[in-house]
Amino acid sequence: MLIVQKFGGSSVADAAKLRRVAGIIAEAKKAGNDVIVVLSAQGDTTDDLIAKAHEISPEPNRRELDMLMVTGEQISISLCAMALQEMGIPAISLLGWQVRLRTNSEYGSARIRSLDTERIQQELDQGKVVLVAGFQGVNRRGDMTTLGRGGSDTTAVAIAAKMHADLCQIYTDVEGVYTADPRIIPNAKKLDEITYAEMLELASMGAQVLHNRSVELAKRYGVELEVLSSYVRKPGTKVKEVVKTMEETKISGIAKDDKIARLALVGLKDEPGIAFRIFRVLAKEKINVDLILQSIGRDNTKDISFTLAREDLNRAKAALEKAQDAIGYENLTVNDQVSKLSVVGAGMINKSGIAVMLFEALAAAQVNIHMISTSEIKISVLIDSSKAEAAMRAVHRKFFEE
Numbered sequence: 001m002l003i004v005q006k007f008g009g010s011s012v013a014d015a016a017k018l019r020r021v022a023g024i025i026a027e028a029k030k031a032g033n034d035v036i037v038v039l040s041a042q043g044d045t046t047d048d049l050i051a052k053a054h055e056i057s058p059e060p061n062r063r064e065l066d067m068l069m070v071t072g073e074q075i076s077i078s079l080c081a082m083a084l085q086e087m088g089i090p091a092i093s094l095l096g097w098q099v100r101l102r103t104n105s106e107y108g109s110a111r112i113r114s115l116d117t118e119r120i121q122q123e124l125d126q127g128k129v130v131l132v133a134g135f136q137g138v139n140r141r142g143d144m145t146t147l148g149r150g151g152s153d154t155t156a157v158a159i160a161a162k163m164h165a166d167l168c169q170i171y172t173d174v175e176g177v178y179t180a181d182p183r184i185i186p187n188a189k190k191l192d193e194i195t196y197a198e199m200l201e202l203a204s205m206g207a208q209v210l211h212n213r214s215v216e217l218a219k220r221y222g223v224e225l226e227v228l229s230s231y232v233r234k235p236g237t238k239v240k241e242v243v244k245t246m247e248e249t250k251i252s253g254i255a256k257d258d259k260i261a262r263l264a265l266v267g268l269k270d271e272p273g274i275a276f277r278i279f280r281v282l283a284k285e286k287i288n289v290d291l292i293l294q295s296i297g298r299d300n301t302k303d304i305s306f307t308l309a310r311e312d313l314n315r316a317k318a319a320l321e322k323a324q325d326a327i328g329y330e331n332l333t334v335n336d337q338v339s340k341l342s343v344v345g346a347g348m349i350n351k352s353g354i355a356v357m358l359f360e361a362l363a364a365a366q367v368n369i370h371m372i373s374t375s376e377i378k379i380s381v382l383i384d385s386s387k388a389e390a391a392m393r394a395v396h397r398k399f400f401e402e
């Protein structure tokens, strides 16, 4: 079999953990498999590198920031190759450019365009474990790019898809995908399996256990994923197209996203073209917006508010302020103390009862809702960050513990 194994930052944080990971890899190799390994940077390395950049510049140049961040993964793959070699297992580490992992030039959130399997295959054919640096690629000019925080998952899935791997295992610091972040909700239950669609929503709504783009890729190429623990050797959670219990379970999980902010434009003219003018400004800046709310017009004015990633807030504010006359609004207000809470489940289609349960739990916990948005398999609410954990506990209790 061809197996792709990915290990996250906490799993490779120090020498002892790297040896433990090397042990898991060695086991798969000794069982007669071809093994490709994708690693993240050790522990908090990526955060530390970003902090270093900010010591020099408040808005670091994006190309240079990627140049800096890619060094983290180089450290873990080379050390892990040494650990394997110490165990008598032939291994080689390769960076993104060495496997020709090509991306576009969106520094900090680059998208994968292609991947050359030739070098990887050559090394596998020589009996080596191939360790590939996660999270990084090269653009058309040969400059280093990164795929966005948590992007090593996406590297692993891309390689699994392109190499037609039989298995893609995502090893992390929890035992699988839970009904909610087990660090916040100790009573959260581990799921045996979850559909791509649900996992994609959970990941996009803030459950950082998988990079959302890795789930998107896995779905597109039919790569079945397993999320499992680096520490406890037992089955984790399978992420796949169809699961056994799909119709029965209404909700599979709850996610929370604290890295967002709300921006509101007050006193807009109530006329055609306003939304276009606002969001065109943001699109030019390549800023994504999420929930959008437009008030009912009165006295020929209206308000539009929306949420966006907190890290984009300053850029969005600056761009909209510059365009104030062109757009035509009275005031711009921001709130960066908001969080988004989402309940996700394939079984909630056409079940208005789910919304009632959610609102009841929030009401009982005295949580005020600023915005609501729904999709076929998800309901999200925007609430104050100060209440977000309590809200999550209340909602989890309502859906999973009663």
Ligand code: ADP
Pocket: 007, 008, 009, 010, 011, 040, 150, 171, 172, 173, 174, 176, 177, 178, 179, 180, 181, 182, 183, 206, 207, 208, 209, 210, 253
């Ligand atoms: P890695 O470094 O292995 O990529 P991450 O920190 O990116 O690990 O993701 C694992 C973390 O995701 C867990 O420690 C957990 O706190 C968090 N998490 C959030 N939501 C969930 C969930 N629904 N199920 C499991 N873990 C979750």
Ligand code: ASP
Pocket: 008, 009, 040, 041, 046, 047, 072, 134, 135, 148, 149, 150, 151, 152, 153
């Ligand atoms: N090291 C990168 C990060 O922290 C990528 C990853 O861990 O997946 O975002």
Ligand code: MG
Pocket: 008, 150, 153, 208, 209, 210, 211
């Ligand atoms: Mg991760």
